[in-house]
Amino acid sequence: MRAPVRHHIVSVLVENKAGVLARVSALFSRRGFNIYSLAVAPTDERFSRITIVVDVESAPLEQVMRQLDKLVNVVEIVELAPEEAIERELLLATVQAAPADRGQIIQLVGVFEGTIEDVGPDSMTVLLAGSPSKIDDFETLIRPFGITELQRTGRVALPKLTHRAARLKAVSGKD
Amino acid sequence: MTGAQALIKSLEMEEVEVIFGLPGGAILPVYDPIIDSPIRHILVRHEQGAGHMAEGYADVTGRPGVAMVTSGPGATNIVTPLADAAMDSVPIVVITGQVATRSIGTDAFQECPITGVTMDITKHNWLITDASDIPRVIAEAFEVATTGRPGPVLVDLPKDVSNAQMDWYWPSSAADLDLPGYHPAVEGDPHAVREAAELIRAAKKPVIYAGGGILKAHAAEELLELAELTGIPVVTTLMARGAFPDSHPLALGMPGMHGNYTAVTAMQRADLLLALGARFDDRVTGKIATFAPEAKVVHVDVDPAEVGKVRLVEVQIIGDARAVIRQLLHELGPGAREGSQRSDRPDLAPWMAQIRAWQEEFPLSYHQEEGGTLKPQYVVETLRDMTPDDTIVVAGVGQHQMWASQYWRFDYPYTWVNSGGAGTMGFAVPAAIGAKVGRPGKMVWAIDGDGCFQMTAQELVTASAEHIPVKVAILNNAYLGMVRQWQELFYEERYSEVYLSPDLPDYVKWAEAMGAVGMRVETPEEVAPAIEKANGVDDRPVVIDFRTDAFEKVYPMVPAGASNDDIIVGPEEGEGGR
Numbered sequence: 001m002r003a004p005v006r007h008h009i010v011s012v013l014v015e016n017k018a019g020v021l022a023r024v025s026a027l028f029s030r031r032g033f034n035i036y037s038l039a040v041a042p043t044d045e046r047f048s049r050i051t052i053v054v055d056v057e058s059a060p061l062e063q064v065m066r067q068l069d070k071l072v073n074v075v076e077i078v079e080l081a082p083e084e085a086i087e088r089e090l091l092l093a094t095v096q097a098a099p100a101d102r103g104q105i106i107q108l109v110g111v112f113e114g115t116i117e118d119v120g121p122d123s124m125t126v127l128l129a130g131s132p133s134k135i136d137d138f139e140t141l142i143r144p145f146g147i148t149e150l151q152r153t154g155r156v157a158l159p160k161l162t163h164r165a166a167r168l169k170a171v172s173g174k175d
Numbered sequence: 176m177t178g179a180q181a182l183i184k185s186l187e188m189e190e191v192e193v194i195f196g197l198p199g200g201a202i203l204p205v206y207d208p209i210i211d212s213p214i215r216h217i218l219v220r221h222e223q224g225a226g227h228m229a230e231g232y233a234d235v236t237g238r239p240g241v242a243m244v245t246s247g248p249g250a251t252n253i254v255t256p257l258a259d260a261a262m263d264s265v266p267i268v269v270i271t272g273q274v275a276t277r278s279i280g281t282d283a284f285q286e287c288p289i290t291g292v293t294m295d296i297t298k299h300n301w302l303i304t305d306a307s308d309i310p311r312v313i314a315e316a317f318e319v320a321t322t323g324r325p326g327p328v329l330v331d332l333p334k335d336v337s338n339a340q341m342d343w344y345w346p347s348s349a350a351d352l353d354l355p356g357y358h359p360a361v362e363g364d365p366h367a368v369r370e371a372a373e374l375i376r377a378a379k380k381p382v383i384y385a386g387g388g389i390l391k392a393h394a395a396e397e398l399l400e401l402a403e404l405t406g407i408p409v410v411t412t413l414m415a416r417g418a419f420p421d422s423h424p425l426a427l428g429m430p431g432m433h434g435n436y437t438a439v440t441a442m443q444r445a446d447l448l449l450a451l452g453a454r455f456d457d458r459v460t461g462k463i464a465t466f467a468p469e470a471k472v473v474h475v476d477v478d479p480a481e482v483g484k485v486r487l488v489e490v491q492i493i494g495d496a497r498a499v500i501r502q503l504l505h506e507l508g509p510g511a512r513e514g515s516q517r518s519d520r521p522d523l524a525p526w527m528a529q530i531r532a533w534q535e536e537f538p539l540s541y542h543q544e545e546g547g548t549l550k551p552q553y554v555v556e557t558l559r560d561m562t563p564d565d566t567i568v569v570a571g572v573g574q575h576q577m578w579a580s581q582y583w584r585f586d587y588p589y590t591w592v593n594s595g596g597a598g599t600m601g602f603a604v605p606a607a608i609g610a611k612v613g614r615p616g617k618m619v620w621a622i623d624g625d626g627c628f629q630m631t632a633q634e635l636v637t638a639s640a641e642h643i644p645v646k647v648a649i650l651n652n653a654y655l656g657m658v659r660q661w662q663e664l665f666y667e668e669r670y671s672e673v674y675l676s677p678d679l680p681d682y683v684k685w686a687e688a689m690g691a692v693g694m695r696v697e698t699p700e701e702v703a704p705a706i707e708k709a710n711g712v713d714d715r716p717v718v719i720d721f722r723t724d725a726f727e728k729v730y731p732m733v734p735a736g737a738s739n740d741d742i743i744v745g746p747e748e749g750e751g752g753r
Binding site for chain 1: 290353478484
């Protein structure tokens with residue numbers, strides 16, 4: 001489940017129009033690159049931001065990014081180095097929670113600053129937002145209780161304010 | 176007005192003079208206002224023909240070609256021309272009919288999701304769902320097709336949208352277009368241009384590697400000026416034939432798999448490659464690891480994704496070829512900064528002497544015996560010598576295409592039309608028709624193969640019906656000749672499914688049945704009289720069936736995957752020559 005160590009985060013600002021996601025994802029699939037996670041949502045009426053996590057070597061990725069930038073609907077592309085980005089993810093999980101286990105689960109959720117969103121007779125649904133590694137750790141710890149359903153959103157990311165995002169050289173044609 | 180009327184009016188606003196097309200159910204509403212429009216419509220016999228005609232028209236005029244077809248099979252039949260135009264950066268605008276919006280996704284009659292099908296082979300495409308978007312989208316389509324790196328675009332128009340009412344408007348400026356992510360480069364980075372100029376000044380063995388981008392950017396004059404200012408010899412790729420005059424002393428001709436020895440070897444030995452609108456295609460580079468090993472590379476291209484794709488470069492300049500060459504001329508010319516004059520540069524004379532020696536030792540060659548079997552190269556040379564210098568030559572794909580490119584003398588830009596990147600057999604006849612429509616005052620000769628001709632010959636019916644007097648020279652060797660050549664050289668002469676027969680079909684009767692003049696030529700002596708007769712026909716198409724030597728092969732040749740250093744100059748070096 002953990003993201004590959006040398007993963008790349010590509011943040012793509014696109015026009016919010018039908019078919020744009022297909023055009024973007026096709027450029028990855030055409031070369032056989034598997035998208036590890038992908039999150040997309042509108043930023044305003046006109047644009048959406050797509051955050052793509054992909055595990056490829058840098059050189060072919062740069063080529064894909066140059067091709068992505070050629071898409072008419074793509075407004076801007078930024079590659080975010082993991083150490084220069086704030087990455088967050090959200091997890092929803094329904095966990096088996098027999099009465100004897102409930103206390104432990106509630107405790108874990110508390111330690112990770114998550115919330116209990118729903119409680120049933122023998123299970124509960126928990127929510128956790130945080131850095132991907134924190135989500136990974138939490139998932140590892142609750143898995144032994146028995147996860148019946150799980151949904152992670154995939155990462156969203158923005159550059160840290162102390163770092164200027166390294167915009168693709170080719171995009172501006174300048175060093 | 177209706178969406179259909181708005182579409183035609185939008186095409187008129189874009190100064191479209193001709194549409195190549197074929198109607199059908201979903202595009203019916205748009206065909207009605209065509210009757211009242213000044214735009215000429217040319218009714219093709221197959222939609223693939225419409226696409227290639229639009230390409231031929233665009234190639235010779237520099238203006239976007241327009242094709243219009245119906246939904247479903249009409250749309251899928253034009254997929255090949257779209258892919259072809261994408262590979263060769265040809266600006267064409269294809270309008271497809273689509274089933275009504277409420278039926279999209281229901282497998283309705285003649286429904287095909289053509290925007291999805293063509294997503295990867297168009298520069299961009301649009302599905303219009305609101306009639307009021309039509310003028311804006313058409314303006315965007317022409318803007319995208321013709322600017323930056325040109326390419327094909329497709330606009331899919333559902334039948335209910337073309338029937339719907341809308342209030343006419345026309346986007347009067349670029350600001351009215353909705354293209355927030357589209358910013359094609361023009362000028363190159365001045366810093367990079369200076370770096371390139373320094374490499375040019377320092378080079379002892381430079382070569383200009385001119386690609387099709389020179390023609391797209393209308394930069395042939397600037398290229399000539401740059402070559403003459405710097406004294407650097409020029410290779411012109413298959414897509415750039417005509418971009419630099421073959422008669423010029425600095426012209427080295429075509430490089431690549433079937434390029435001449437000097438062009439190939441000059442690139443291999445160069446210490447500087449100045450790539451202008453070229454993309455280091457595998458047919459040019461051969462085995463990339465051994466391509467031009469000593470060369471520093473300056474790569475000028477309007478498409479950032481091409482730079483560094485194949486070959487790492489010393490200097491990249493993203494920009495329009497004409498604009499960047501002008502910047503280079505400014506850096507290198509008499510008005511340039513002190514210390515940048517030509518006199519400071521190394522003497523290129525030894526390099527040019529080496530090039531002259533290669534040219535002398537390894538010219539293109541073939542041997543036409545008097546009274547012997549007709550050689551295809553002899554046909555090309557005779558045709559070249561008997562036609563005006565600015566004749567437009569259109570080729571299909573295969574041996575005949577290579578012989579045409581090798582043996583013609585291209586001294587003018589936009590006189591060579593062919594399918595380079597995609598290698599689309601059957602390209603020549605329809606593309607020649609499109610070229611003749613775009614340049615009716617020029618003589619247009621298609622040099623075609625017998626295999627290619629059979630793929631799209633039906634468009635000669637279009638040419639006859641529309642009075643488009645193109646001329647077709649079929650180099651009929653009764654084989655899928657290039658495949659045969661590979662089987663001879665690399666498959667131990669095991670010929671698999673390449674024989675076509677010289678007599679089936681009967682090309683003369685076929686030509687006549689399509690309203691063209693048909694002739695057959697079997698000996699070298701008959702070549703000139705037949706061409707003379709063909710040149711005199713100006714009211715209908717002409718087809719000459721030249722019966723050529725089936726054993727003739729295209730040389731020089733760099734076998735696929737081999738290094739350009741291992742170029743085979745002629746049959747005596749080839750494995751198992753005849």
